[in-house]
Amino acid sequence: MAEKEKMTIVVFSGDLDKALAAFILATTGASMGMEVSMFFTFWGLNVIKKNKGSIESKGLMRKMLNVMNRGGSKRLKLSKFHMLGLGTWMMKRMMKEVNMPSIDEFITMAHEMGVKLLACSTTCGVMGLPENSFRPEVDSIVGAAYFLNESREAKISLFI
Amino acid sequence: MKADQTLDCMGLYCPMPIVKTAQKFKELKKGEVLEVVSDDKGIKLDMPAWCTATGHEFLGMEEKNGEIRVYVKKAHS
Numbered sequence: 396m397a398e399k400e401k402m403t404i405v406v407f408s409g410d411l412d413k414a415l416a417a418f419i420l421a422t423t424g425a426s427m428g429m430e431v432s433m434f435f436t437f438w439g440l441n442v443i444k445k446n447k448g449s450i451e452s453k454g455l456m457r458k459m460l461n462v463m464n465r466g467g468s469k470r471l472k473l474s475k476f477h478m479l480g481l482g483t484w485m486m487k488r489m490m491k492e493v494n495m496p497s498i499d500e501f502i503t504m505a506h507e508m509g510v511k512l513l514a515c516s517t518t519c520g521v522m523g524l525p526e527n528s529f530r531p532e533v534d535s536i537v538g539a540a541y542f543l544n545e546s547r548e549a550k551i552s553l554f555i
Numbered sequence: 556m557k558a559d560q561t562l563d564c565m566g567l568y569c570p571m572p573i574v575k576t577a578q579k580f581k582e583l584k585k586g587e588v589l590e591v592v593s594d595d596k597g598i599k600l601d602m603p604a605w606c607t608a609t610g611h612e613f614l615g616m617e618e619k620n621g622e623i624r625v626y627v628k629k630a631h632s
Contacts, residue, residue, distance in 0.1 A: 419569065422570050423570040426570065426605070427605055493566070495568060
Protein backbone atom coordinates (compact mmCIF):
# COMPACT_ATOMS: atom_id res chain seq x y z
CA MET A 396 0.00 0.00 0.00
CA ALA A 397 0.99 3.59 -0.55
CA GLU A 398 1.57 6.06 2.27
CA LYS A 399 -0.44 5.30 5.39
CA GLU A 400 -3.73 7.06 5.93
CA LYS A 401 -3.89 9.15 9.05
CA MET A 402 -6.48 9.28 11.79
CA THR A 403 -6.47 11.75 14.66
CA ILE A 404 -8.54 11.78 17.84
CA VAL A 405 -8.86 14.55 20.41
CA VAL A 406 -9.63 12.99 23.78
CA PHE A 407 -11.09 15.87 25.77
CA SER A 408 -13.13 13.78 28.17
CA GLY A 409 -11.78 11.90 31.14
CA ASP A 410 -14.84 9.67 31.40
CA LEU A 411 -14.28 5.93 31.34
CA ASP A 412 -16.92 5.26 28.69
CA LYS A 413 -15.70 7.98 26.34
CA ALA A 414 -12.08 6.92 26.73
CA LEU A 415 -13.16 3.39 25.89
CA ALA A 416 -14.83 4.57 22.68
CA ALA A 417 -11.67 6.50 21.76
CA PHE A 418 -9.41 3.50 22.30
CA ILE A 419 -11.70 1.11 20.43
CA LEU A 420 -11.56 3.40 17.41
CA ALA A 421 -7.82 4.03 17.74
CA THR A 422 -6.86 0.36 17.93
CA THR A 423 -9.26 -0.52 15.11
CA GLY A 424 -7.81 2.27 12.97
CA ALA A 425 -4.29 1.00 13.63
CA SER A 426 -5.45 -2.52 12.75
CA MET A 427 -6.77 -1.17 9.46
CA GLY A 428 -3.33 0.13 8.63
CA MET A 429 -3.89 3.73 9.63
CA GLU A 430 -1.39 5.93 11.43
CA VAL A 431 -3.31 6.99 14.52
CA SER A 432 -2.56 9.91 16.86
CA MET A 433 -4.49 10.53 20.06
CA PHE A 434 -4.25 14.03 21.48
CA PHE A 435 -5.23 14.16 25.17
CA THR A 436 -6.33 17.50 26.50
CA PHE A 437 -8.13 18.89 29.56
CA TRP A 438 -9.93 16.11 31.45
CA GLY A 439 -8.69 13.68 28.85
CA LEU A 440 -5.23 13.99 30.41
CA ASN A 441 -6.60 11.96 33.34
CA VAL A 442 -6.72 8.94 31.04
CA ILE A 443 -2.95 8.92 30.51
CA LYS A 444 -1.81 10.03 33.97
CA LYS A 445 0.23 7.41 35.79
CA ASN A 446 -1.77 5.34 38.26
CA LYS A 447 0.83 5.29 41.03
CA GLY A 448 2.81 7.99 42.77
CA SER A 449 1.98 11.63 43.25
CA ILE A 450 1.65 14.38 40.69
CA GLU A 451 4.39 16.91 41.36
CA SER A 452 2.70 20.18 40.54
CA LYS A 453 3.72 23.57 41.85
CA GLY A 454 1.51 26.08 43.63
CA LEU A 455 -1.42 25.57 45.98
CA MET A 456 -4.21 25.70 43.40
CA ARG A 457 -2.56 23.25 41.04
CA LYS A 458 -1.69 20.92 43.90
CA MET A 459 -5.32 21.02 45.05
CA LEU A 460 -6.58 20.41 41.55
CA ASN A 461 -4.36 17.38 41.10
CA VAL A 462 -5.43 15.92 44.42
CA MET A 463 -9.14 16.33 43.64
CA ASN A 464 -8.63 15.42 40.00
CA ARG A 465 -5.98 12.75 40.44
CA GLY A 466 -6.76 10.78 37.30
CA GLY A 467 -5.05 7.63 36.07
CA SER A 468 -6.64 4.94 33.92
CA LYS A 469 -7.81 3.00 36.97
CA ARG A 470 -9.61 5.97 38.52
CA LEU A 471 -11.81 6.97 35.59
CA LYS A 472 -15.56 7.17 36.17
CA LEU A 473 -18.52 6.52 33.93
CA SER A 474 -20.19 9.65 32.51
CA LYS A 475 -23.54 8.22 33.63
CA PHE A 476 -24.52 5.95 36.52
CA HIS A 477 -21.22 6.26 38.37
CA MET A 478 -23.34 6.01 41.55
CA LEU A 479 -20.49 6.66 43.99
CA GLY A 480 -18.44 4.02 42.27
CA LEU A 481 -20.97 1.21 42.20
CA GLY A 482 -22.01 1.78 38.58
CA THR A 483 -18.43 2.08 37.39
CA TRP A 484 -17.46 -1.05 39.30
CA MET A 485 -20.36 -2.93 37.69
CA MET A 486 -19.45 -1.71 34.22
CA LYS A 487 -15.82 -2.80 34.67
CA ARG A 488 -17.04 -6.16 35.84
CA MET A 489 -19.37 -6.56 32.89
CA MET A 490 -16.56 -5.60 30.53
CA LYS A 491 -14.35 -8.24 32.09
CA GLU A 492 -17.08 -10.85 31.73
CA VAL A 493 -17.17 -10.37 27.96
CA ASN A 494 -13.35 -10.23 27.68
CA MET A 495 -13.28 -6.53 26.86
CA PRO A 496 -9.85 -5.04 27.62
CA SER A 497 -9.64 -2.45 30.40
CA ILE A 498 -8.49 1.11 29.63
CA ASP A 499 -5.12 0.13 31.05
CA GLU A 500 -4.85 -2.78 28.65
CA PHE A 501 -6.11 -0.64 25.78
CA ILE A 502 -3.34 1.91 26.41
CA THR A 503 -0.65 -0.78 26.34
CA MET A 504 -2.20 -2.36 23.25
CA ALA A 505 -2.54 0.95 21.39
CA HIS A 506 1.06 1.84 22.21
CA GLU A 507 2.31 -1.53 20.97
CA MET A 508 0.35 -1.06 17.76
CA GLY A 509 2.08 2.24 17.12
CA VAL A 510 -0.75 4.58 18.09
CA LYS A 511 0.84 7.88 19.12
CA LEU A 512 -0.26 9.12 22.55
CA LEU A 513 0.19 12.88 22.83
CA ALA A 514 -0.44 15.18 25.77
CA CYS A 515 -1.53 18.77 25.15
CA SER A 516 1.21 21.13 26.29
CA THR A 517 -1.10 24.02 27.11
CA THR A 518 -3.38 22.10 29.44
CA CYS A 519 -0.33 20.47 31.01
CA GLY A 520 0.91 23.97 31.76
CA VAL A 521 -2.40 25.30 33.03
CA MET A 522 -3.08 22.30 35.24
CA GLY A 523 0.52 22.00 36.39
CA LEU A 524 1.35 18.57 34.99
CA PRO A 525 5.06 17.88 34.47
CA GLU A 526 6.07 15.17 32.01
CA ASN A 527 6.53 12.62 34.79
CA SER A 528 2.80 12.84 35.59
CA PHE A 529 2.16 10.56 32.65
CA ARG A 530 2.62 6.89 31.94
CA PRO A 531 5.66 5.81 29.93
CA GLU A 532 3.52 4.97 26.88
CA VAL A 533 2.91 8.67 26.26
CA ASP A 534 5.08 9.67 23.30
CA SER A 535 5.35 13.41 23.73
CA ILE A 536 3.86 16.65 24.90
CA VAL A 537 2.81 18.72 21.92
CA GLY A 538 0.91 21.86 21.04
CA ALA A 539 -2.12 22.53 18.89
CA ALA A 540 -0.06 23.23 15.78
CA TYR A 541 1.44 19.75 15.79
CA PHE A 542 -1.96 18.18 16.22
CA LEU A 543 -3.59 20.30 13.54
CA ASN A 544 -0.81 19.54 11.11
CA GLU A 545 -1.41 15.82 11.68
CA SER A 546 -5.15 16.36 11.30
CA ARG A 547 -4.70 18.37 8.13
CA GLU A 548 -3.50 15.20 6.45
CA ALA A 549 -5.94 12.92 8.26
CA LYS A 550 -8.94 11.39 6.60
CA ILE A 551 -10.62 10.82 9.93
CA SER A 552 -10.51 13.27 12.81
CA LEU A 553 -12.62 12.89 15.93
CA PHE A 554 -13.29 14.86 19.09
CA ILE A 555 -14.32 12.76 22.06
CA MET B 556 -13.26 -23.80 3.21
CA LYS B 557 -9.60 -24.67 3.70
CA ALA B 558 -7.42 -22.40 5.76
CA ASP B 559 -3.73 -22.36 6.67
CA GLN B 560 -4.34 -21.12 10.19
CA THR B 561 -7.25 -20.57 12.54
CA LEU B 562 -7.78 -17.70 14.94
CA ASP B 563 -10.18 -18.31 17.80
CA CYS B 564 -12.07 -15.14 18.69
CA MET B 565 -15.03 -16.75 20.46
CA GLY B 566 -16.34 -14.61 23.26
CA LEU B 567 -14.59 -11.48 22.03
CA TYR B 568 -16.28 -8.30 20.90
CA CYS B 569 -15.29 -5.44 18.66
CA PRO B 570 -12.50 -4.38 18.30
CA MET B 571 -10.69 -7.52 19.43
CA PRO B 572 -11.42 -9.85 16.47
CA ILE B 573 -10.14 -7.18 14.05
CA VAL B 574 -7.15 -6.27 16.23
CA LYS B 575 -6.20 -9.94 16.59
CA THR B 576 -6.67 -10.58 12.87
CA ALA B 577 -4.34 -7.67 12.04
CA GLN B 578 -1.74 -9.02 14.48
CA LYS B 579 -2.05 -12.56 13.15
CA PHE B 580 -1.66 -11.34 9.56
CA LYS B 581 1.85 -10.16 10.38
CA GLU B 582 2.85 -13.81 10.92
CA LEU B 583 1.20 -15.10 7.75
CA LYS B 584 2.87 -15.37 4.37
CA LYS B 585 1.42 -13.84 1.23
CA GLY B 586 -1.29 -16.09 -0.24
CA GLU B 587 -2.09 -17.85 3.04
CA VAL B 588 -5.68 -18.05 4.27
CA LEU B 589 -6.75 -17.31 7.83
CA GLU B 590 -9.95 -18.65 9.34
CA VAL B 591 -11.37 -16.43 12.08
CA VAL B 592 -13.95 -18.02 14.36
CA SER B 593 -16.18 -15.55 16.15
CA ASP B 594 -19.58 -15.24 17.79
CA ASP B 595 -19.67 -11.46 17.42
CA LYS B 596 -22.22 -10.61 14.73
CA GLY B 597 -20.37 -7.38 14.01
CA ILE B 598 -17.65 -9.34 12.29
CA LYS B 599 -19.92 -10.03 9.31
CA LEU B 600 -19.57 -6.45 8.11
CA ASP B 601 -16.37 -5.55 9.97
CA MET B 602 -14.15 -8.10 8.28
CA PRO B 603 -15.12 -7.16 4.69
CA ALA B 604 -14.54 -3.50 5.69
CA TRP B 605 -11.14 -4.36 7.15
CA CYS B 606 -10.28 -6.12 3.88
CA THR B 607 -11.35 -3.08 1.83
CA ALA B 608 -9.17 -0.81 3.98
CA THR B 609 -6.11 -3.05 4.06
CA GLY B 610 -6.29 -4.54 0.57
CA HIS B 611 -6.50 -8.16 1.74
CA GLU B 612 -8.97 -10.56 0.18
CA PHE B 613 -12.26 -11.48 1.81
CA LEU B 614 -13.08 -15.03 0.71
CA GLY B 615 -16.40 -15.57 2.45
CA MET B 616 -17.99 -16.80 5.63
CA GLU B 617 -20.02 -19.64 7.07
CA GLU B 618 -22.45 -19.37 9.95
CA LYS B 619 -23.66 -22.26 12.03
CA ASN B 620 -25.36 -22.15 15.44
CA GLY B 621 -24.17 -18.63 16.12
CA GLU B 622 -20.58 -19.51 15.26
CA ILE B 623 -19.28 -17.41 12.40
CA ARG B 624 -16.27 -18.58 10.41
CA VAL B 625 -14.69 -15.93 8.25
CA TYR B 626 -11.99 -16.57 5.64
CA VAL B 627 -9.44 -13.96 4.68
CA LYS B 628 -6.47 -14.25 2.37
CA LYS B 629 -3.28 -12.30 2.80
CA ALA B 630 -3.00 -10.50 -0.53
CA HIS B 631 0.24 -8.59 0.07
CA SER B 632 3.06 -8.53 2.57
